Amino acid sequence: MIDSFLLVFLLVGLPYVAVLGCIAGSIWRFRSARFSYSALSSQFLEDKSLVLGSLPWHLGIFVVLAGHAVAFLIPRVWAGLVSNPGFLWTVEAIGLAASVLALIGLTTLLVRRLTSGRVQAVTTPIDLTVLALLLAQVVLGILVAVQHSFGAAWATGTVSPYLWSLATLRPNPALVSDLPPLVQAHMALAWVLVLLIPFSRLVHIFSIPIAYLWRAPQLVVWANPRRFQGVEAAVLVPARRYFLRGVAAISVGGALLAAGTAGTFGRFFFGPRPSEKEQTKLDQEKLTRLRQTQREKELTLERARQRYIKIAKVKDLDTKKGRYFIDYEMRAALAFLGDDGLPLFISAKCTHLGCTVASDLDAQGRVLCPCHVSYFDIKTGMPNAGAPAKDPLPHIAWVLMDAKGDVVMRRGADGRTHGDLAPDQAALCDVYIAKREESV
Numbered sequence: 001m002i003d004s005f006l007l008v009f010l011l012v013g014l015p016y017v018a019v020l021g022c023i024a025g026s027i028w029r030f031r032s033a034r035f036s037y038s039a040l041s042s043q044f045l046e047d048k049s050l051v052l053g054s055l056p057w058h059l060g061i062f063v064v065l066a067g068h069a070v071a072f073l074i075p076r077v078w079a080g081l082v083s084n085p086g087f088l089w090t091v092e093a094i095g096l097a098a099s100v101l102a103l104i105g106l107t108t109l110l111v112r113r114l115t116s117g118r119v120q121a122v123t124t125p126i127d128l129t130v131l132a133l134l135l136a137q138v139v140l141g142i143l144v145a146v147q148h149s150f151g152a153a154w155a156t157g158t159v160s161p162y163l164w165s166l167a168t169l170r171p172n173p174a175l176v177s178d179l180p181p182l183v184q185a186h187m188a189l190a191w192v193l194v195l196l197i198p199f200s201r202l203v204h205i206f207s208i209p210i211a212y213l214w215r216a217p218q219l220v221v222w223a224n225p226r227r228f229q230g231v232e233a234a235v236l237v238p239a240r241r242y243f244l245r246g247v248a249a250i251s252v253g254g255a256l257l258a259a260g261t262a263g264t265f266g267r268f269f270f271g272p273r274p275s276e277k278e279q280t281k282l283d284q285e286k287l288t289r290l291r292q293t294q295r296e297k298e299l300t301l302e303r304a305r306q307r308y309i310k311i312a313k314v315k316d317l318d319t320k321k322g323r324y325f326i327d328y329e330m331r332a333a334l335a336f337l338g339d340d341g342l343p344l345f346i347s348a349k350c351t352h353l354g355c356t357v358a359s360d361l362d363a364q365g366r367v368l369c370p371c372h373v374s375y376f377d378i379k380t381g382m383p384n385a386g387a388p389a390k391d392p393l394p395h396i397a398w399v400l401m402d403a404k405g406d407v408v409m410r411r412g413a414d415g416r417t418h419g420d421l422a423p424d425q426a427a428l429c430d431v432y433i434a435k436r437e438e439s440v
Contacts (some may be wrong), residue, residue: 009171010188015166018195025198026206044356049112057105063098064141067091071152075160082153091152096145103138110135130200133193140186148388154353159187178331178354287313296330303328308432311335314400315427317343322359322367322378324348332356333396334367335431336378340424343431344412345396346378352389400429410434 014049024280042310074245082088110131113123146150158176176184185255197203303309303326312335322334331349334357338344355371364367366375366384374387381392400409400421408429409419421429 007177007184008173009190010184011162011176012166012171014188014191015171018191021195022197026203029203031200049108049116053105053108053112055105056101057109060098060100060102060105061138064095064102064382067095067152071155072160072163075156075164078160079153079156082156085325088150092145092150095152096142099138099142099145102134103142106131106135106138126196126200130193130196130202133189133196137186137189137193140189144183144186147182148353158353159183177350180353182350188229291319299326300330303330303435308399308401308434311343311345311398311431313342313427313431314363314429314431317431320361322346322348322361324359325433327396328435334359334378336361338379342409342417343400344378344399345398345433346381347393347396349393350374350376350389351383351393352387353389357393368435394431399432399434400430401427 103419163177317337319337327333336344350369357367372388374389375384383389397413409421411417
């Protein structure tokens with residue numbers, strides 16, 4: 001119960017607290033301390049390490065955040081793009097390289113804060129806290145990219161719909177509740193950083209100098225005598241001219257980038273409308289999904305009302321092909337007949353990314369997760385060596401009932417069997433899952 005409550009808070013409560021806190025805190029800070037609504041520059045105190053750290057940090061994190069934003073804003077288009085293996089590998093490589101670049105820059109900035117006496121004089125505890133959290137967040141992102149690869153593909157079916165459910169005020173934590181703890185920690189820490197924005201130097205991300213676009217041009221006149229050596233007059237630098245040149249260069253680059261994706265975007269937004277036959281097929285698919293949702297609700301109610309849920313007769317179970325069923329947690333599971341003639345129930349949700357494993361056993365008594373190729377031994381639940389999954393599939397408790405409806409035998413999730421029944425007698429019994437494990 002505690003773990004479930006904590007997970008719901010991290011996936012639903014924390015995001016709303018973070019966003020509301022960020023908005024309210026930013027407004028409060030702007031109204032009460034407007035001149036602090038930016039990051040205080042420390043370039044005059046020490047600039048060598050700042051240059052070495054700030055540039056790779058900002059460049060790397062911009063690329064990473066841009067990739068996250070695109071996957072969130074246009075998930076269907078993004079899913080179509082990453083379905084191409086070459087594009088997916090390129091995105092993964094660029095994202096990982098940008099993360100490492102951001103990590104190098106952030107580490108340099110943190111070392112600068114800790115070793116420069118001048119910079120330490122203007123460093124606050126919240127500065128060090130935010131730097132440490134940012135460092136942990138980047139490290140978590142790199143670990144997720146390495147241990148749970150191809151996130152650009154699987155996130156479009158999990159994280160993106162989850163974020164949209166939050167944005168539309170219809171939170172659906174079930175979309176990400178089965179993701180690995182490393183991914184969930186990465187998401188939770190992101191919300192913590194959002195909450196800290198108005199109370200730290202991170203607030204400067206809202207200080208975009210838009211007024212620079214229309215203010216009067218400034219002329220920089222050097223008055224230092226050393227600047228006049230060999231120069232007959234002061235050097236006047238038309239700042240706006242260089243700014244406009246930079247904008248023009250960025251615009252040209254953006255136009256070239258847009259030209260490469262214009263076809264995909266055009267087909268998405270302005271493609272041909274479905275024909276009557278295609279529209280009928282789409283409506284039928286929607287109806288099918290509604291019926292599936294209805295069935296899921298019925299199963300949920302059934303499990304809430306009933307103490308036991310019948311799975312099958314023991315004699316109908318097979319030693320090589322599992323029978324799928326839904327447990328009390330509304331998760332897929334498999335029922336086999338063990339070598340001892342008794343049922344063997346095991347979860348069918350892969351411990352890597354929550355995919356459903358296959359029901360057929362191979363020659364070594366293992367089931368396969370087809371998503372990222374992990375093999376699980378159904379006797380121990382353990383994955384094969386080198387598999388993406390690291391944790392075993394948990395076994396599920398069961399009880400046997402005779403024709404009178406009395407519990408005559410049970411096995412706990414720990415594998416311990418209670419009750420003494422011969423295999424031929426057990427074959428005549430019905431096997432159930434129970435809300436709670438109980439004595440025979």
